[in-house]
Amino acid sequence: MLEFSQQMINGLSLGAIYALIALGYTMVYGIIKLINFAHGDIMMVGAYVGFFSITLLGTNIVVAMLVAMIFCAALGVIMEKIAYRPLRNSTRIAALITAIGLSLFLEYITVVILGPAQKVFPASAFPVKVYNIAGLSILNKQIFVFVSAVLLMLILQYIIKRTKTGKAMRAVSLDQEAAVLMGISVDRTISITFAIGSALAAAAGVMIGVYYQTINPLMGIIPGLKAFVAAVLGGIGLIPGAMVGGFVMGLLETMVSGYGNSLYRDAVAFGVLIIILLIKPTGLFGKNTGEKV
Amino acid sequence: MLKVKGIDVYYGAIHALKNLSLEVEEGSIVTLIGANGAGKTTTLKSISGILRPTSGSILFKGQELVKIAPEKIVALGISQVPEGRRVFQEMSVLENLEMGAYLRSYKKGIQEDMDNVFSRFPRLKERRKQSAGTLSGGEQQMLAIGRALMARPQLLLMDEPSMGLAPLLVVEIFNIIKDINSRGTTILLVEQNANMALSIADQAYVIETGDIVLQGAAKELMQSEEVKKAYLGG
Numbered sequence: 001m002l003e004f005s006q007q008m009i010n011g012l013s014l015g016a017i018y019a020l021i022a023l024g025y026t027m028v029y030g031i032i033k034l035i036n037f038a039h040g041d042i043m044m045v046g047a048y049v050g051f052f053s054i055t056l057l058g059t060n061i062v063v064a065m066l067v068a069m070i071f072c073a074a075l076g077v078i079m080e081k082i083a084y085r086p087l088r089n090s091t092r093i094a095a096l097i098t099a100i101g102l103s104l105f106l107e108y109i110t111v112v113i114l115g116p117a118q119k120v121f122p123a124s125a126f127p128v129k130v131y132n133i134a135g136l137s138i139l140n141k142q143i144f145v146f147v148s149a150v151l152l153m154l155i156l157q158y159i160i161k162r163t164k165t166g167k168a169m170r171a172v173s174l175d176q177e178a179a180v181l182m183g184i185s186v187d188r189t190i191s192i193t194f195a196i197g198s199a200l201a202a203a204a205g206v207m208i209g210v211y212y213q214t215i216n217p218l219m220g221i222i223p224g225l226k227a228f229v230a231a232v233l234g235g236i237g238l239i240p241g242a243m244v245g246g247f248v249m250g251l252l253e254t255m256v257s258g259y260g261n262s263l264y265r266d267a268v269a270f271g272v273l274i275i276i277l278l279i280k281p282t283g284l285f286g287k288n289t290g291e292k293v
Numbered sequence: 294m295l296k297v298k299g300i301d302v303y304y305g306a307i308h309a310l311k312n313l314s315l316e317v318e319e320g321s322i323v324t325l326i327g328a329n330g331a332g333k334t335t336t337l338k339s340i341s342g343i344l345r346p347t348s349g350s351i352l353f354k355g356q357e358l359v360k361i362a363p364e365k366i367v368a369l370g371i372s373q374v375p376e377g378r379r380v381f382q383e384m385s386v387l388e389n390l391e392m393g394a395y396l397r398s399y400k401k402g403i404q405e406d407m408d409n410v411f412s413r414f415p416r417l418k419e420r421r422k423q424s425a426g427t428l429s430g431g432e433q434q435m436l437a438i439g440r441a442l443m444a445r446p447q448l449l450l451m452d453e454p455s456m457g458l459a460p461l462l463v464v465e466i467f468n469i470i471k472d473i474n475s476r477g478t479t480i481l482l483v484e485q486n487a488n489m490a491l492s493i494a495d496q497a498y499v500i501e502t503g504d505i506v507l508q509g510a511a512k513e514l515m516q517s518e519e520v521k522k523a524y525l526g527g
Contacts, residue, residue, distance in 0.1 A: 164395070171381050171392050178379040181341060183367030183396040183444065 002135050007258040008251065013142040015250020016149030017211070020204040021227030022234070022242035022249075023156065024197030030173040030237035031193045033092065034084065037099040039201055040224015041106035042079075046072045046202025047215040048110065054125045061125050065148070065206045069199035076198025077191045085187070103220075110217035118216035121209040145207045152203055153243055156196065160239060169193055173237070222266065226253070229273040235283025244284065294319040294479055295340070295448060300349030300359075302332075302339050302503075309335045311503040312349070317448065317481050317496075322474050324482045324490040324511065326524060327500035333483040334376050336500070337450045340481075341373050342366045353448070368396050370447035374454055376483075378437040382426030386417050389425050389436055393443030403443070410439035413469070431462040438469065448479045455486045467493055487524035491515045499524070 021043055028036045046068040053064035083102055087095045129140040160166040171179040172189045180186060208223065209215050230249040234241025249269060256265045276283065295317040302310040310332050317323045325333050338344040340351055342363035351358040358366055372393070381389050390410060394403045411418035414435045420428060425436055434454055441449060451470065455463040467489050474480050484490035491497055491511045499507035499520060507514060514520050 164391070167384070167388055167392060168395060170384060170388075174381045174383055175379055177343060178375060178381065179392070180343060180363045181367065181373045181375060181379075182392045182440070183364040184392070185362070185364050 003258070006136055007254050009136060009138055009142060010258075011251035011254035012247065013145045013149075013211070013250070014254060015247035016146050017204045017207050017246075018223065018227045018230050018249045019243045019246025020149050020152060020200045020207070021223060022230040022246045023153070023239065024201045025228050025231040026234070026236055026239060026242040027169075027193050027197045029231070030239075031169065031190055032084070032088070032095075034095045034099065035228065035236075036084075036197075037096070037224070037228075038079065038102035038106055039197070040220035040222075040227065041103050042072050042076060042198045042220070043201040043205040043208070043224060044110065044215070044217065044220035045075060045106060046198075046205030047209045047219065048114065048119075048205075049202065050206035050209055051119055051121060051215055054122055061144075061206070061210065064125070065203050068202040068206050072202035072205075073195035073199040076194035080191060080194040085190075103224075107217050107220070114217065116217060118214045121213045121215060123213070126210050141210050145211055148203065149207065152200060156200070156239070159196070165189075165192060226266075226269050229269055229276075233272060233276050233283055235286030238283065238285050241283055241285040294354060295481065296350075296352040297336070297340065298350045298352070300339060300346035300351065302335055302344055302346050304335075309503050310339065310346070313500070313503065313505060314349075315498050315505060315508070317479060319447075319479055320474075320477070321495040322470070322480045322482060322493055323496045323498070324484055324494035325498045325500055326484055326487040326490055329485065330502075331500045332503040333500055334452055335503075337373060337452050337481070337483055340366075340450060341371065364396070367444055370445075371450065372441040372444040372446040372448075373450040374434075374437045374441045374452060376452035376456070378430075378433045380425040380428075380433050380436050380440065383424055385422055385424055386428070386436060387421045389440050390417075390443050393440035394445075396444065402445075406443055406445060410442060413472075414439055431458055431465075434458060434462075434466060435469075438466075438473075442473070442478075446478060448481065449473065451480060451482045453483055453485060455484065455489060463489060487520070488526075491520075491525075 021040065024039050025036065028034060049068040049071045050064040053059045053067040059067065079102060083098050084095055087098060126141055131138045160170065168184045168189050169192065171182065171184060172186055176186055226249055227246065230245035231242045233248060234245030252268060253265045256268045297313060297315045299312045299314055300310055301312060313336060325336060327333050335344060339346055340358065342358060342361065346359055353369055353371060356369065381392065390407055394406065397403055416432055417436055417439060425433060428436060438454065454466050458466065463486065470480060470482065471493050482490055482494065491514060494511035497509065497511040497514045498505050507519065
């Protein structure tokens with residue numbers, strides 16, 4: 001039981017990170033029906049921006065996260081404007097291929113500029129403390145990751161449910177033409193969606209830096225793919241689905257590593273994708289609706 | 294108020310509107326009747342800026358609409374009740390109405406109009422927290438109308454508001470349209486239900502394959518043999 005609780009704690013903090021990344025996937029899909037495969041790489045850029053904010057500017061971890069979020073929000077908006085907007089009315093496969101191209105571009109431009117070697121997140125930015133509570137050891141960084149991720153998700157929920165901008169985002173994702181007839185600017189709403197999704201990914205990137213202590217230019221690939229699986233698991237396009245899917249993936253991964261063999265954890269993650277696509281392609285929360293015409 | 298002059302609209306290779314012209318006078322109800330596929334919806338979409346004419350001009354109170362963004366057209370005072378209602382299914386009734394007032398910022402004015410919509414459609418008030426997708430067809434049509442009114446339009450474009458509704462509801466919807474007009478909103482109404490549309494309209498246009506073939510006072514068109522034969526069932 002103790003072992004299980006310990007794995008739960010590990011899984012929840014990892015799951016919170018996946019959930020944050022999955023939200024960006026699902027929001028962008030919800031509004032323009034594009035799987036933004038460069039999303040994991042935005043997370044990587046966020047990790048680097050956070051790293052430099054700490055090492056070069058000497059900021060603390062919270063400020064570093066905010067700097068990374070702002071930088072990546074801008075990056076997301078620019079990417080959408082340059083790469084995706086011109087393809088808005090072309091086939092979906094064209095946009096998807098562009099997303100893969102952008103992903104590779106971000107990965108290898110980072111290699112070119114910063115080199116392929118990993119960088120170590122300065123330990124001084126987040127001195128590790130261990131709390132022993134009822135036989136469980138909880139790291140302060142786990143608490144930090146979990147609390148800040150949940151906080152960001154609550155803020156997102158508030159934006160989506162309560163603000164005019166958030167409601168406009170939902171309106172555009174439900175019926176673009178009707179949204180236009182309300183006077184909602186679709187371009188602007190899509191830009192905001194990319195900004196928010198990318199900012200969440202950047203926060204996740206800094207969290208991964210704190211959590212695993214090392215960052216590298218290809219670090220976005222596997223967490224990005226797993227977050228994509230999380231988004232599909234919850235039902236792509238559905239915000240609560242992405243959150244739940246992220247936590248399920250995080251827990252699954254730590255359980256597989258803890259009780260089985262950590263070598264299998266990626267296989268299990270992608271096995272989940274195969275199973276969900278076979279059994280319920282609309283995801284846990286998805287309704288079985290046909291393609292809208 | 295609205296002058297559509299010689300617009301041509303294409304869907305790819307299909308010539309959907311051919312040199313179409315029509316006029317809507319301030320304060321009136323103008324109806325555009327015609328068969329399925331004649332170009333009625335295309336006309337409204339062109340006015341709202343969702344479709345772009347390749348030639349011709351659309352003037353609203355002297356301002357050219359052809360080149361400006363659809364959201365600016367809403368801001369000028371034109372809203373639309375789209376074909377098939379198109380309410381935001383997974384948003385609440387209240388949120389749908391809020392979206393109608395998206396471009397407005399004066400909170401008190403929005404609240405006033407919201408109250409007006411609710412007093413006009415009490416059923417929407419009862420269901421304001423429900424998601425729009427759970428409403429009946431008639432209620433969704435009322436929501437679509439209420440949503441368009443939330444923009445406080447000067448010109449209201451209505452695309453087949455009676456479509457798919459029970460006969461009793463159709464009468465109710467047409468009464469609502471008359472009432473909206475009597476309170477100062479100009480209306481351009483697209484309908485397949487020519488009988489009802491002509492009975493409440495001042496002016497009427499008959500469209501066939503992208504072209505206006507008949508026009509005149511609604512009362513006169515109702516008596517016209519051609520219209521009777523083609524659209525009024527005898």
